Amino acid sequence: MTIMKRRTFLGAGAALGAGLMTGTLPRFASAKAGNEITVTAFGGVWETAVRQCFCDPFEAKTKAKANIALGGPPQWLAQVQASPNDPPIDMLIMTPDLALIAANAGLVDDFTVDKLPNLAKIPKELTDSVKGKGTLLDYGVGGITFNKSKVKNPPKSFAEFVDRVSKGEFVASVPSIAYAVTPIMLIWAMAKALGGGVNDVDPFFKAMAKMKKNLVFWGGPNDFFNHLSSGEAELGIYFDGRTWNHFDSGATWIDFINPSEGGSLNGVAIQKPKNANPLAWPYLNEMLDAKNQEKFAEILSYGVTNVDVVYSEKLKPRITPWQKTVFPPYEEIAKVRNDWVDRWNREIGR
Amino acid sequence: MASRGVAGRGIDWVNVVLGAFVVLFFIFMLAPILVVVVVSFTSAGYVTFPVPGWSLKWFGHIFAYQPFVDALIVSIEVAIGATVLSCLLGVPACLYLARSRAAWASAVMTFLLSPLSMPMIVIGFASLFFLSWLGIGVSFNALLITHTIVCLPYVIRTSAGVYAGLPPAYEEAAAILGANPLKVFWHVTLPLIRPGIMAGSLFSFLTSFDNLPISYFFGSARTNTLPVVMLSYMENQFDPSIAALSTLQLVMAVAALIVVDRIYGIDKMTVAA
Numbered sequence: 311m312t313i314m315k316r317r318t319f320l321g322a323g324a325a326l327g328a329g330l331m332t333g334t335l336p337r338f339a340s341a342k343a344g345n346e347i348t349v350t351a352f353g354g355v356w357e358t359a360v361r362q363c364f365c366d367p368f369e370a371k372t373k374a375k376a377n378i379a380l381g382g383p384p385q386w387l388a389q390v391q392a393s394p395n396d397p398p399i400d401m402l403i404m405t406p407d408l409a410l411i412a413a414n415a416g417l418v419d420d421f422t423v424d425k426l427p428n429l430a431k432i433p434k435e436l437t438d439s440v441k442g443k444g445t446l447l448d449y450g451v452g453g454i455t456f457n458k459s460k461v462k463n464p465p466k467s468f469a470e471f472v473d474r475v476s477k478g479e480f481v482a483s484v485p486s487i488a489y490a491v492t493p494i495m496l497i498w499a500m501a502k503a504l505g506g507g508v509n510d511v512d513p514f515f516k517a518m519a520k521m522k523k524n525l526v527f528w529g530g531p532n533d534f535f536n537h538l539s540s541g542e543a544e545l546g547i548y549f550d551g552r553t554w555n556h557f558d559s560g561a562t563w564i565d566f567i568n569p570s571e572g573g574s575l576n577g578v579a580i581q582k583p584k585n586a587n588p589l590a591w592p593y594l595n596e597m598l599d600a601k602n603q604e605k606f607a608e609i610l611s612y613g614v615t616n617v618d619v620v621y622s623e624k625l626k627p628r629i630t631p632w633q634k635t636v637f638p639p640y641e642e643i644a645k646v647r648n649d650w651v652d653r654w655n656r657e658i659g660r
Numbered sequence: 661m662a663s664r665g666v667a668g669r670g671i672d673w674v675n676v677v678l679g680a681f682v683v684l685f686f687i688f689m690l691a692p693i694l695v696v697v698v699v700s701f702t703s704a705g706y707v708t709f710p711v712p713g714w715s716l717k718w719f720g721h722i723f724a725y726q727p728f729v730d731a732l733i734v735s736i737e738v739a740i741g742a743t744v745l746s747c748l749l750g751v752p753a754c755l756y757l758a759r760s761r762a763a764w765a766s767a768v769m770t771f772l773l774s775p776l777s778m779p780m781i782v783i784g785f786a787s788l789f790f791l792s793w794l795g796i797g798v799s800f801n802a803l804l805i806t807h808t809i810v811c812l813p814y815v816i817r818t819s820a821g822v823y824a825g826l827p828p829a830y831e832e833a834a835a836i837l838g839a840n841p842l843k844v845f846w847h848v849t850l851p852l853i854r855p856g857i858m859a860g861s862l863f864s865f866l867t868s869f870d871n872l873p874i875s876y877f878f879g880s881a882r883t884n885t886l887p888v889v890m891l892s893y894m895e896n897q898f899d900p901s902i903a904a905l906s907t908l909q910l911v912m913a914v915a916a917l918i919v920v921d922r923i924y925g926i927d928k929m930t931v932a933a
Contacts, residue, residue: 530895
């Protein structure tokens with residue numbers, strides 16, 4: 311063992327510090343420049359799709375630069391809340407519930423056709439869902455994903471799903487309360503399908519009590535896939551787009567059904583923080599462009615919102631039109647969400 | 661000890677049970693890591709165990725995906741920066757506070773160690789708003805400051821522990837022989853507390869490098885750290901890249917420990933810690 315001398319120790323520390331300072335000095339400079347904007351994206355294939363489908367055409371048209379910040383909606387919302395007068399990001403990708411929080415807090419700008427010509431091609435209902443302070447870019451449907459090598463005759467509805475899982479015909483994997491979208495994609499969607507709604511989720515909790523012995527819970531999308539691939543569950547409640555991502559990755563035994571009552575629509579909203587760089591408008595307009603959205607849908611296997619989009623032959627059977635889904639009342643759900651979580655913890659506990 | 665047998669006196673069941681317990685404990689601890697390592701070499705396009713075939717392609721994918729590379733560089737810079745700053749701030753603080761018997765010194769020491777007892781997500785969230793209010797906002801500086809806050813206690817705790825255990829006579833002798841305070845520190849104190857500084861630095865580096873809850877709030881196009889990018893990737897992508905990245909991190913951590921052991925000696929640091 312070599313003993314480190316004091317001079318070596320101090321010298322190494324000084325060199326390290328100097329190197330660090332030299333290497334990081336450019337980072338101390340502000341990332342903001344007039345012809346640069348910071349846009350948001352989720353990691354992985356999402357980031358690739360955003361770069362190819364939106365950043366590239368934006369940069370080609372404006373000669374400006376779009377830097378991509380990877381992360382998640384709660385992080386971006388917190389950053390805008392912390393600096394509303396000088397937001398560190400110029401456009402937001404949000405879940406609808408957080409988009410409504412941003413809208414209600416006055417943190418984001420109104421979306422209008424004069425700023426965003428392509429907004430005219432987005433169904434008004436989708437823009438109204440976030441109070442006109444943003445709109446939906448794409449959406450997934452929360453339905454029944456199953457292992458078709460094990461489930462030859464899958465349930466076609468939520469009611470049939472509950473009935474057959476209760477009888478022990480299948481072990482089902484459903485999202486746990488730790489997953490942010492569970493109150494929408496499971497509690498509300500199933501309650502509505504079984505005759506309840508925002509103000510009456512008893513049908514959901516009764517169904518869960520009946521299925522109790524044959525349920526496993528997933529905390530994140532990878533858990534769900536592991537449940538199905540390991541055989542721990544045969545089917546479950548999951549998203550269409552993610553199902554097709556797995557299929558395209560080689561898991562050709564996986565399949566998806568939109569329940570006959572309609573699975574819940576889980577949209578991805580886009581917004582522009584107030585005081586953000588005005589260059590965000592042309593970028594957002596590129597996000598709403600039909601050709602760009604077509605390309606985006608092709609990469610991600612999720613439905614997109616421009617009415618002029620024509621899906622490829624591969625995508626057509628996979629995409630559920632948003633009109634065949636049920637549109638969650640996000641704002642009303644937000645008001646009772648805590649009560650649902652509390653009841654879940656008391657009655658289900660997982 | 662009656663229960664401890666020797667050869668020829670039958671089976672020593674206590675040792676057998678203890679040995680089995682240790683083996684099971686190690687299996688329990690290492691099996692999940694082993695699964696991740698094995699999965700990182702899969703030929704499948706998704707995470708599955710056992711693996712259907714073997715491939716190195718996911719290691720190639722890590723370096724082909726630029727956000728992983730950029731984030732790895734940021735993580736290393738922040739971890740080194742926070743460690744250096746923690747030493748620059750923490751060592752003088754511990755020298756001043758460790759031997760003081762004043763009540764306020766104890767209070768200050770407790771205050772400096774307090775980030776250890778606070779949920780990191782609270783520190784991250786509060787720091788985001790505070791630093792934004794100061795105008796530092798989402799930046800590398802903000803990330804470095806906040807990481808230093810949580811790394812500082814590790815350097816202080818280990819350095820103070822070593823320093824408090826040293827007889828003051830060494831420094832007194834040097835002073836009596838004519839050394840000024842700087843020389844006393846340079847030639848006597850620093851060499852003696854070095855194990856504590858090294859141990860604290862190692863903990864500090866690893867704490868910063870793996871940190872997610874704080875880095876999450878300061879992530880931007882230029883300051884995302886590896887854990888933040890990994891989380892964002894995992895939520896939307898299902899390939900085994902993350903397993904490959906975890907294996908790579910594991911190899912880096914083990915390599916770092918071997919290097920530290922070679923040039924310094926882990927045993928000295930564990931004594932200090």
